[in-house]
Amino acid sequence: MYIYEEFMANLERRNPAEPEFIQAVAGVIESIIDVVNDNPAYVNAKILERITEPDRVVSFKVEWENDNGDVQVNRGYRVQFNNTLGPYKGGLRFHASVTLGSFKFLGFEQTFKNSLTTLPLGGAKGGSDFSPRGKSNNEILRFCRAFMNQLQKYIGPDTDIPAGDIGVGAREIGYLYGQYKRIKDENSGILTGKGPFWGGSLIRPEATGFGAIYFANEMAKMRNDSLKGKRIAISGFGNVAWGVAMKATQLGAKVVTISGPDGYILDEEGVGTPEKWNYMVQLRISNNDVVAPYANKFGAKFIPRKKPWEVPVDMAFPCAIQNELTLEDAKVLVKNGVKYVLETSNMGCTNDAESYFIQQKIPYAPGKAANAGGVAVSGLEMAQNAMKLSWTAAEVDEKLQEIMRNIHNACVTYGKEGDAYLNYVRGANIAGFKKVADAMLELGY
Numbered sequence: 300m301y302i303y304e305e306f307m308a309n310l311e312r313r314n315p316a317e318p319e320f321i322q323a324v325a326g327v328i329e330s331i332i333d334v335v336n337d338n339p340a341y342v343n344a345k346i347l348e349r350i351t352e353p354d355r356v357v358s359f360k361v362e363w364e365n366d367n368g369d370v371q372v373n374r375g376y377r378v379q380f381n382n383t384l385g386p387y388k389g390g391l392r393f394h395a396s397v398t399l400g401s402f403k404f405l406g407f408e409q410t411f412k413n414s415l416t417t418l419p420l421g422g423a424k425g426g427s428d429f430s431p432r433g434k435s436n437n438e439i440l441r442f443c444r445a446f447m448n449q450l451q452k453y454i455g456p457d458t459d460i461p462a463g464d465i466g467v468g469a470r471e472i473g474y475l476y477g478q479y480k481r482i483k484d485e486n487s488g489i490l491t492g493k494g495p496f497w498g499g500s501l502i503r504p505e506a507t508g509f510g511a512i513y514f515a516n517e518m519a520k521m522r523n524d525s526l527k528g529k530r531i532a533i534s535g536f537g538n539v540a541w542g543v544a545m546k547a548t549q550l551g552a553k554v555v556t557i558s559g560p561d562g563y564i565l566d567e568e569g570v571g572t573p574e575k576w577n578y579m580v581q582l583r584i585s586n587n588d589v590v591a592p593y594a595n596k597f598g599a600k601f602i603p604r605k606k607p608w609e610v611p612v613d614m615a616f617p618c619a620i621q622n623e624l625t626l627e628d629a630k631v632l633v634k635n636g637v638k639y640v641l642e643t644s645n646m647g648c649t650n651d652a653e654s655y656f657i658q659q660k661i662p663y664a665p666g667k668a669a670n671a672g673g674v675a676v677s678g679l680e681m682a683q684n685a686m687k688l689s690w691t692a693a694e695v696d697e698k699l700q701e702i703m704r705n706i707h708n709a710c711v712t713y714g715k716e717g718d719a720y721l722n723y724v725r726g727a728n729i730a731g732f733k734k735v736a737d738a739m740l741e742l743g744y
């Protein structure tokens with residue numbers, strides 16, 4: 300029999316100074332502990348100790364040279380969290396703030412998310428404390444080469460297949476893949492998020508954002524509602540925000556905000572034209588990490604150093620980074636009448652913000668459900684690579700929609716509460732956990 304406080308105290312002792320990892324585990328354990336305690340097979344198998352311990356953690360040195368000829372040293376990581384359901388799978392994040400604890404939290408979350416996708420994928424995450432901000436294209440190229448020189452020792456097309464995440468987009472995947480090919484001389488599809496002419500899947504760049512909107516559509520449909528006419532706030536301005544803005548617009552909603560570390564943009568006309576979406580992509584690859592220039596270009600408002608959650612909207616999609624939406628933000632959103640919240644970044648909401656939405660009975664989708672479309676299409680990219688063929692955009696999109704529907708159904712199955720409130724957090728955590736845990740029991744140790 301597990302006791303929550305006791306288990307978490309032990310976990311904190313074993314993983315000191317890793318607050319994000321502790322936060323992510325706490326969120327999952329809270330949802331699943333009753334299910335675990337009700338099943339002696341889980342308790343006897345020490346399933347919680349085993350599922351919270353990463354299979355393998357690698358840290359490596361990355362040495363490269365900047366444009367001034369100065370030698371730079373960064374740290375690379377790959378946390379191979381759990382490969383019970385399939386090869387390790389998960390993105391690479393390049394961001395100044397990352398630590399080993401960040402990748403443990405992300406790898407842990409990825410394990411349950413990948414389980415929800417219905418595809419045979421284990422969970423992993425990696426990256427580096429290298430910051431693309433202010434770097435030239437050549438510096439990014441040199442860093443990617445140096446990073447892959449080390450990472451290639453630990454990955455393989457049947458063992459671990461990385462992809463992009465914050466700071467790693469199509470350009471970086473290209474440089475990383477090019478270096479892997481130079482070293483190994485093979486076309487094994489070792490990364491996903493590749494370009495469409497060299498093994499990538501159509502719809503992969505859009506997949507996380509599209510998937511989140513498909514999930515939102517399922518949430519709305521269940522309540523005899525739709526996306527049409529909805530006013531939406533999103534944070535971030537990268538791939539994910541871009542995909543959300545595009546699909547939301549196609550379904551008749553209006554996205555009125557995007558944001559960066561410098562502040563947010565309020566665009567009452569809506570972030571709803573190809574010109575604006577293309578501009579978001581340009582902003583990202585300029586490596587300045589700011590959204591302010593959007594305001595001048597499109598005659599929108601720039602609000603410096605603030606987050607978009609103060610804007611009255613029907614739906615909110617945090618699409619930037621962990622803990623970007625706090626309890627205070629949640630209270631403002633609810634006060635302003637928000638009807639749906641979809642955590643589209645990984646652990647974008649603090650645990651108390653998440654609890655507040657649930658307590659207020661706001662339909663709230665956690666990241667591992669709402670943002671699973673990205674890794675799901677990565678899984679489809681792996682399938683296409685293995686078959687040496689490629690599907691049309693329509694075929695991939697159809698499969699993505701079906702996967703998001705299935706994830707929503709899984710949340711419905713496990714997330715119903717007595718008073719008819721659908722707790723998507725509980726539903727996603729239990730559904731994601733059960734599959735991994737049952738497979739772990741079947742495989743023995």
Ligand code: 2IT
Pocket residue numbers: 388389390391409460461462463464465491645670671673674675677
């Ligand atoms: O958080 C995520 O799911 C990702 N960054 C995508 C991972 C992947 O392997 O496509």
